[in-house]
Structures are given as C-alpha cells and as structure tokens.
Amino acid sequence: MDNELAIVARGLRKAYGKNVAVAGVDLEVRRGEVFALLGPNGAGKTTTVEILEGYRRRDAGEVSVLDSDPAAPAASWRNRIGIVLQGVGEFDELSVSELVHHFAGFYADADDPEKVIARVGLAGKARARTHTLSGGQKRRLDVALGIIGRPELLFLDEPTTGFDPEARREFWQLIRDLAAAGTTIVLTTHYLDEAEALADRVGVIAGGRLIEVAAPEHLGNRQQAQATVSWRTPEGLTESTESATPTELVTELATRFGGEVPGLTVTRPTLEDIYLKMIGHR
Amino acid sequence: MTTTLKPATAARAAGHQPGPLALALRQGRLELTQFLRSRESVVFTMGFPVVMILIFAAVFDGEIAPGVSYPQYFITGMIATGLMTVSFQNLGIWIPIERDRGVLKRYRGTPMPKWVYFAGKVIMVVVISVVETALLLAVSVAVFDLQLPGTATKWLTFGWVSVLGITACTLCGIAVSSLARTSRSGSAVVTPIALVLQFTSGVFFVFTELPSWMQQVAALFPLKWMCQGLRSVFLPGAFAGQEPGGSYELGRVALVLAAWCVIGLLLCLGTFRWTTRRDG
Ligand SMILES: Nc1ncnc2c1ncn2[C@@H]1O[C@H](COP(=O)(O)OP(=O)(O)OP(=O)(O)O)[C@@H](O)[C@H]1O
Numbered sequence: 001m002d003n004e005l006a007i008v009a010r011g012l013r014k015a016y017g018k019n020v021a022v023a024g025v026d027l028e029v030r031r032g033e034v035f036a037l038l039g040p041n042g043a044g045k046t047t048t049v050e051i052l053e054g055y056r057r058r059d060a061g062e063v064s065v066l067d068s069d070p071a072a073p074a075a076s077w078r079n080r081i082g083i084v085l086q087g088v089g090e091f092d093e094l095s096v097s098e099l100v101h102h103f104a105g106f107y108a109d110a111d112d113p114e115k116v117i118a119r120v121g122l123a124g125k126a127r128a129r130t131h132t133l134s135g136g137q138k139r140r141l142d143v144a145l146g147i148i149g150r151p152e153l154l155f156l157d158e159p160t161t162g163f164d165p166e167a168r169r170e171f172w173q174l175i176r177d178l179a180a181a182g183t184t185i186v187l188t189t190h191y192l193d194e195a196e197a198l199a200d201r202v203g204v205i206a207g208g209r210l211i212e213v214a215a216p217e218h219l220g221n222r223q224q225a226q227a228t229v230s231w232r233t234p235e236g237l238t239e240s241t242e243s244a245t246p247t248e249l250v251t252e253l254a255t256r257f258g259g260e261v262p263g264l265t266v267t268r269p270t271l272e273d274i275y276l277k278m279i280g281h282r
Numbered sequence: 283m284t285t286t287l288k289p290a291t292a293a294r295a296a297g298h299q300p301g302p303l304a305l306a307l308r309q310g311r312l313e314l315t316q317f318l319r320s321r322e323s324v325v326f327t328m329g330f331p332v333v334m335i336l337i338f339a340a341v342f343d344g345e346i347a348p349g350v351s352y353p354q355y356f357i358t359g360m361i362a363t364g365l366m367t368v369s370f371q372n373l374g375i376w377i378p379i380e381r382d383r384g385v386l387k388r389y390r391g392t393p394m395p396k397w398v399y400f401a402g403k404v405i406m407v408v409v410i411s412v413v414e415t416a417l418l419l420a421v422s423v424a425v426f427d428l429q430l431p432g433t434a435t436k437w438l439t440f441g442w443v444s445v446l447g448i449t450a451c452t453l454c455g456i457a458v459s460s461l462a463r464t465s466r467s468g469s470a471v472v473t474p475i476a477l478v479l480q481f482t483s484g485v486f487f488v489f490t491e492l493p494s495w496m497q498q499v500a501a502l503f504p505l506k507w508m509c510q511g512l513r514s515v516f517l518p519g520a521f522a523g524q525e526p527g528g529s530y531e532l533g534r535v536a537l538v539l540a541a542w543c544v545i546g547l548l549l550c551l552g553t554f555r556w557t558t559r560r561d562g
C-alpha cells in the first residue's frame with residue numbers, strides 16, 4: 001500500500017449532549033510510528049481512540065484508519081487492527097490459555113497463543129481462571145488479546161495502568177519489539193516517562209482539542225526552553241534567573257564568588273513541567 | 283524476546299482462520315464451558331423444573347380428566363417451561379451481564395462475524411435443553427408414570443414443537459436482553475415476564491379453567507402454544523376435547539411459534555446492542 005499514513009482524521013468532533021468531548025481534532029499517524037496521546041482526565045483521549053477503533057460514532061469530521069472509514073469498515077479491516085481498551089472485559093469462567101486460544105481463532109493470521117502468553121509475562125498463569133488474576137495480570141491479558149491477531153495497527157488505551165515498575169519496563173520492551181517489526185502503535189497514557197520512552201511523536205490533548213503534536217524532545221519548544229540557574233547569595237537567600245546562556249552566567253557567578261558558587265543548580269524543564277504548563281494554560 | 287517480522291507470516295505456527303461452521307462450534311463450546319463452570323446457573327437451570335415437578339405433583343395429585351392426572355398435565359407444562367427457562371430467561375439474564383462486563387465489546391473489536399456470537403448461544407441453549415428435558419423425562423417416567431410418546435409421529439411433534447419453541451424463546455431472550463440497562467436489571471426484566479406467562483399459559487393451572495380473557499392474552503405468546511403442542515405428545519388423544527379449540531390445533535401451534543421466531547429475529551436485528559450507553 002502506498003499510503004504512508006495509517007490514520008488520518010480531520011475535524012473530528014463528538015459531543016455528549018452539551019458536553020463536547022472531542023472538538024475538532026486533526027490527527028495524522030504514519031505507518032510504523034509509535035504515537036502517544038497525552039492529556040488530563042476527561043480530555044477526550046478514549047473518545048478519540050474509540051472513534052478510530054470503530055466503537056463510537058463521530059458527529060462530524062473525516063476519518064480514515066488503514067484506508068477504511070472505521071464507522072463502516074471493510075470486511076477484513078478488523079483482522080488488521082488490535083485493540084486494548086481502557087475498561088476490561090471479563091470472561092470469568094475461562095482460563096488465560098483458553099481465552100487467548102479462542103481469540104486466536106478469530107483472526108486470519110493469528111500468532112501462536114502460547115508464545116503471546118509468554119510474551120506478556122503470563123506463562124506461569126496460563127492455566128489460571130481469569131478472575132483470579134491480579135489487576136496488573138489482567139491488564140497483561142488485555143494486551144495479549146490485543147496482539148494475538150498480529151495487528152498492523154495496535155491501539156492501547158492506558159495499557160500500563162496497574163503495572164509494577166518491572167512489568168512496565170517489560171511492556172515497554174514489548175512495544176519496542178512490535179514497533180521494530182513494523183506495527184503502528186497508538187497509545188494513550190498519563191505517564192510522561194512512558195511517552196518519552198516509547199513515542200516517536202506525542203499529541204497533547206486537552207478539552208477535546210489537540211493542542212500540540214511533536215517529538216517528545218521538541219514538545220513545548222523544550223529544547224529551546226531557558227535553563228534556570230539558582231544559587232545562594234551571601235545573605236543566605238536563594239536567587240534564580242532564567243537564562244538562554246547558562247554557561248556564561250555560571251562563569252560570571254564563579255568570577256563574582258571567586259571560585260565555588262554556593263548552592264549552584266542549573267535545571268532545564270522536564271517533560272512534566274512543559275506538559276503541566278501546556279495543559280494549565282487552558 | 284523474539285521479534286517476528288510480518289513477511290515471515292507464511293511460516294507461522296497457528297492454523298488458518300476456521301470456517302463458519304468451525305467458528306460456530308468453537309463459540310458454542312466456549313459458551314457451554316462458561317455455563318457449566320458457573321455452578322449456580324447449572325444447578326438452578328437444571329434443577330428448577332425438576333424440583334417444581336416434585337413439589338407440585340406431590341401436593342396435587344388428583345385426576346383432571348378421565349385417565350389424565352394433574353402431575354401428567356403439569357409435567358408437560360414444566361417441560362415447556364424448562365425450554366423457556368434455558369433459552370429466554372438464561373439469555374435475557376446473561377447477555378446484559380456480558381454486555382456490562384465488556385465481553386460483547388471485546389468481541390466487537392475482533393474480526394469475529396457478529397452472527398457467531400448468536401450461534402454460540404443457540405448451540406449452548408440447544409445442548410442444555412436436550413439434557414434438561416431428558417432429565418425431566420427420566421424423573422417423570424420414574425416417579426410419576428409418565429408415558430413416553432409411543433409413535434414416531436408423536437416424537438416428531440415433540441421434536442418440532444421443541445425446536446420452534448426454543449428458537450422463538452432464544453430470539454426473544456436475545457431481544458429483551460437489550461431492554462436491560464445494566465447487568466442487574468436483566469433478571470428484573472425477564473423473571474416477571476416468565477412468571478406471568480407460566481401462570482397464564484396453563485403450566486400451573488389447567489388452561490381451560492382460567493378466565494377467558496386470560497386465555498386470550500396468553501394465546502398471544504409462545505408458551506401457551508408450546509404447552510399445548512407438548513400435551514398432544516404426552517396426554518391421550520381423547521384429552522384434546524378438553525382443549526379450548528376442541529383439538530390440539532397443531533397447525534396453529536406451528537403458525538404462532540413460527541410467527542414468534544420472525545418477530546424475535548426482527549427485534550434482535552433491530553435492537554441488539556453490543557455496548558452499554560456508558561460506552562458512548
Ligand atoms: N459515554 C459517554 N457518555 C457521556 N459522556 C461521555 C461518555 N464518554 C465520555 N464522555 C465525556 O467526554 C469527555 C471525554 O472523555 P474521555 O473518556 O474521552 O476522556 P479521557 O481523556 O479518556 O480521560 P481519562 O484519562 O480519564 O481516561 C469527558 O467529559 C466525559 O465525561
């Protein structure tokens with residue numbers, strides 16, 4: 001397929017009564033890209049993603065996902081996408097292995113269920129009934145069901161909620177492997193480190209609008225942001241200055257203090273600082 | 283961690299996507315597994331009609347017509363009720379729970395054709411119906427001297443009345459499942475409907491002894507006709523004279539049940555929801 005874009009959305013809108021959940025989102029996701037949607041609670045992430053997945057109807061706008069309109073997809077379209085929903089769907093009475101095997105049967109090109117179970121770190125729980133799993137283990141099962149069909153395009157809505165730090169790292173590796181194999185990935189998250197670690201580009205959404213799309217290191221002009229230099233004055237007060245040329249300022253301070261500058265720190269805004277500033281200014 | 287590249291798909295381990303029949307059978311097996319593992323639904327679905335028969339037949343054991351005892355009459359009604367419980371009530375209660383839990387939403391996210399879900403339910407309902415009816419017949423023959431049908435024609439009637447009845451009730455069960463807004467309201471919707479039908483369709487009381495307006499209302503719904511069809515199988519031919527129409531009216535039984543199949547199907551197609559309102 002010569003279309004370089006896995007997802008194109010223009011003027012996407014969705015309102016619930018008077019509450020406009022998505023207010024005109026334009027979005028492009030390239031094939032093979034890892035795209036993260038970041039935004040506060042109620043920003044419209046799930047609504048946007050579920051429109052792209054074909055679950056929710058849009059009020060207005062044009063959408064193309066793998067060259068199909070998700071509201072009326074081609075027959076084989078669902079074979080090519082994988083979905084990890086924000087809310088879990090519980091099949092109480094089945095085991096992990098039974099469920100993954102069953103879902104594998106729905107896809108034309110399913111992966112090996114045992115391999116997928118091992119890949120999400122549930123090999124030791126393959127025979128356990130799903131209702132006996134812990135919260136994080138249930139989430140891993142969701143991921144397994146999302147990738148069992150070897151999707152070209154994988155949606156993950158807050159996939160790592162409830163993961164312990166080790167599981168999170170393992171999950172990151174899984175996403176990197178999938179991306180390396182050519183899978184396009186759209187994920188939402190509240191964890192800035194996750195977006196920074198995984199995403200090629202990050203879209204920040206707030207109040208139903210996409211307020212910026214950029215590579216994590218460029219978000220909010222981060223690379224051009226001024227550094228903050230702080231030090232202690234001889235009177236014992238802390239003084240701070242924002243500077244585009246912190247080295248120059250530090251050299252000057254060193255001369256002023258005749259050597260060591262007391263309490264010297266030079267900081268640049270973290271992704272979190274930038275992000276909070278972006279969504280706070282609304 | 284292993285990385286599998288897309289072009290390597292030819293060498294993958296899992297088999298091809300199953301054909302339609304295999305998909306339906308797999309789904310049916312999954313549904314049955316889930317049913318059998320939820321112990322309370324097995325006990326209640328299977329046990330309820332048997333317990334009802336034991337109680338009612340022990341309390342009321344007089345003759346209602348020459349050669350026809352109340353237990354015999356009641357048992358045919360309970361066979362019909364059992365079929366309705368397994369299909370209508372079972373689905374009307376379970377589907378809202380599955381919808382609420384997001385199970386249906388999960389299925390919608392896969393390439394599974396929609397009809398496979400329904401086929402799975404139908405297979406489950408048919409298997410449970412057969413087992414449950416066999417259990418009921420065994421108890422009735424052993425304890426209440428019920429006569430099994432003596433001719434091939436009667437077995438045939440037994441077959442088609444059951445199949446049409448189960449089909450109609452299954453479709454209606456799927457249709458009413460969309461009335462329930464939450465998992466908890468499923469049984470609130472379905473149980474009163476089922477109970478009222480049982481009382482007005484001649485399960486507990488001899489149908490012709492009911493007020494005639496009640497008979498006319500009941501005649502609009504499938505259960506009355508299922509009971510009547512099954513009476514033609516299990517009660518003597520002479521008892522037909524006691525029926526409201528003076529005969530078992532098998533033609534009309536077929537017609538009404540078939541009509542309900544069509545109505546149920548249209549309702550299903552028109553109203554079925556895969557997600558709850560909360561899912562936007
Ligand atoms: N089914 C629904 N019915 C009514 N309003 C809804 C529905 N789903 C979402 N909304 C509203 O739309 C807005 C966006 O919700 P959405 O779930 O998309 O947010 P989100 O960014 O995914 O939030 P979170 O980070 O908490 O998951 C919210 O104001 C929410 O109340």
Ligand SMILES: [Mg+2]
Nearest residue numbers: 045046047086
């Ligand atoms: Mg959300």
